[in-house]
Amino acid sequence: MVAELTESIVKILFIFGVNIGFFSPILGWVERKQSALMQDRVGANRADICGFTIIGLFHPIADAIKVLTKEDFIPDGADRLIHTIAPFISLTPAIIAFAVIPFGGQYDLFGHRVNLIIADLDVGLLFIFAFASLASFGAVLGGWASNNNWSFLGGLRASAQMLSYEVVMGLNIIGVIMVYGTLRLSEIGAMQVDFFNWGIFLQPVGFVLFFTCAIAENKRAPFDVAEAESELVAGYFTEYSGMKFVMFWMGEFLEIVTIGGLVTTMFFGAWHLPFVSDLMLLDFFSFAGPNGASILAILVNITTFFAKVIFFIWLQMTIRWTLPRFRYDQVMRLGWKMFLPIVLINIFITGLVLLAK
Amino acid sequence: MQLLMFYIFGLGAVLSATLMVTNIKPVTAAMNLVLTMFFLAGIYVLLDAHLLAALQIIVYAGAVMVLFLFVILLLNVHEKEGATSRRKVMIQFGSVAIVGSLFITMATLAEIDPSLIKAGDVANPFGTTKAVGRLLFTDFLLPFEVASFLLLAAIVGAVILAKRRIDDSK
Structure with a gap:
């Protein structure tokens, strides 16, 4: 009982620390540097302590101080309650979703079986979709409650876009579920021990569609019609300031991390190195004793997993600064008239292949 | 707990x-x-x-x-x-009272004669995806398919209604 409790608390603190403590402040800096790199600029480098700038890494701290001291402004005629709640609604699902993503295998540690996933749910994949679908409320309500026409339009666009792409995304994971025969993400991860069993080989079309839909679901460029600063000022969070504004951004950044984690788990072998199984890792580290071997193997698992996640974060950032924004009707046409048929055909072909096997 | x-x-x-x-x-x-x-x-x-x-x-x-x-x-x-009219409030309260008393009667009846309502013994993993899926595609295949057919009919109907309105407005 005590061992299980400590295990859960350690895992929760770890994921929380990585997401809130590391990724969400660092990604703000990464986004600036990435855009600077791609536009041949220097990027944020003015925040310094005693002359040291460490390539602009003090900027997250400066930003934090700024947003915490900024006036929290609620516009006239806004729905005060919903205006306040909306950022929370868009941030919470992004934090929760990581609970069902495995970041390592199962190991015996001090006579106790450690499963490197916070909640090993039977309906893991559906759980993520359940909470991802709730994130749209944050955008819609935020836009509506601001009592501003630009915000309102942004909120409407956000809801329509997220609903449309959720359909494709939901149908898309059906292919993955068919191939692996389970919704439990830790099992999907465990089945990818074999390099040629990685999702990218079994569901190549699924990967491309999933990744695109995930970016659209996250409302990032080229699908950022909901905030479209050249049309709608800043879309649904035009009227937000200070901490609440940052919560929308944190939600977006954490969703980038979650997308990276999901793509890694479903299509890129989860915590596995190519051709290396967990048992081989344990064998390799057997010089450190049973517990030491487990700890080292866990560290390798976690490093591998987060290295892959960071790669996909980088990919999303690159796409965001490479492609221009689609027009709203183009976004809708892409979702309904192109992706939906492709995804249905994908399911059909997957079924045929599985039948033929 | x-x-x-x-x-x-x-x-x-x-x-x-x-x-x-x-x-x-x-x-x-x-x-x-x-x-x-x-x-x-x-x-x-x-x-x-x-x-x-x-x-x-x-x-x-x-x-x-x-x-x-x-x-x-x-x-x-x-x-x-404006506020809800008094009559409406009365109707609401009345219906809540009726439904509530029905529930209480049911609960008492179940206590007097336990054979009336039985808490079904279900196999333990009955709520998992696998169990629900198996039930849906074996025992309840016909209702399942009928329901999906109904939904399809509703979708087609919605498209036709929406399309007619667009055509009219042109």
């Missing part, structure tokens, strides 16, 4: 449902309905029906309610003016 969670979820569901009915702002009412869905999903989880809980949130809270909200926002439904 489980009982405590049940009371929390149950109380939450009843409270938010009441707020949903009594609220005069459409958007707040819709949000309360979402909250109700959430608490119901929590009760499903307590019943070991994880799949149902996840689907409840995806379908109702995630998809249907976003559409509701969309419609409310687009049609710009205003707050209902």
Whole structure:
């Protein structure tokens, strides 16, 4: 009982620390540097302590101080309650979703079986979709409650876009579920021990569609019609300031991390190195004793997993600064008239292949 | 622990449902309905029906309610003016009382004669995706297919209605 409790608390603190403590402040800096790199600029480098700038890494701290001291402004005629709640609604699902993503295998540690996933749910994949679908409320309500026409339009666009792409995304994971025969993400991860069993080989079309839909679901460029600063000022969070504004951004950044984690788990072998199984890792580290071997193997698992996640974060950032924004009707046409048929055909072909096997 | 969670979820569901009915702002009412869905999903989880809980949130809270909200926002439904008339309040109270007393009667009857309502013995992993899927595609295949056919008919109907309106306005 005590061992299980400590295990859960350690895992929760770890994921929380990585997401809130590391990724969400660092990604703000990464986004600036990435855009600077791609536009041949220097990027944020003015925040310094005693002359040291460490390539602009003090900027997250400066930003934090700024947003915490900024006036929290609620516009006239806004729905005060919903205006306040909306950022929370868009941030919470992004934090929760990581609970069902495995970041390592199962190991015996001090006579106790450690499963490197916070909640090993039977309906893991559906759980993520359940909470991802709730994130749209944050955008819609935020836009509506601001009592501003630009915000309102942004909120409407956000809801329509997220609903449309959720359909494709939901149908898309059906292919993955068919191939692996389970919704439990830790099992999907465990089945990818074999390099040629990685999702990218079994569901190549699924990967491309999933990744695109995930970016659209996250409302990032080229699908950022909901905030479209050249049309709608800043879309649904035009009227937000200070901490609440940052919560929308944190939600977006954490969703980038979650997308990276999901793509890694479903299509890129989860915590596995190519051709290396967990048992081989344990064998390799057997010089450190049973517990030491487990700890080292866990560290390798976690490093591998987060290295892959960071790669996909980088990919999303690159796409965001490479492609221009689609027009709203183009976004809708892409979702309904192109992706939906492709995804249905994908399911059909997957079924045929599985039948033929 | 489980009982405590049940009371929390149950109380939450009843409270938010009441707020949903009594609220005069459409958007707040819709949000309360979402909250109700959430608490119901929590009760499903307590019943070991994880799949149902996840689907409840995806379908109702995630998809249907976003559409509701969309419609409310687009049609710009205003707050209902004036207070509810006394007669309406009376009718509401009356119906709540009738349903409540029916429930109490049922509960007492079940206590007197336990053979009336039996808590079915279910195999333990009955709420998993696999178990539900097997049931749907074996024992309940016909109702399942009929339901999907109904939904298809509804989709086609909606498209036709919407298309006619677009053609008319041209």
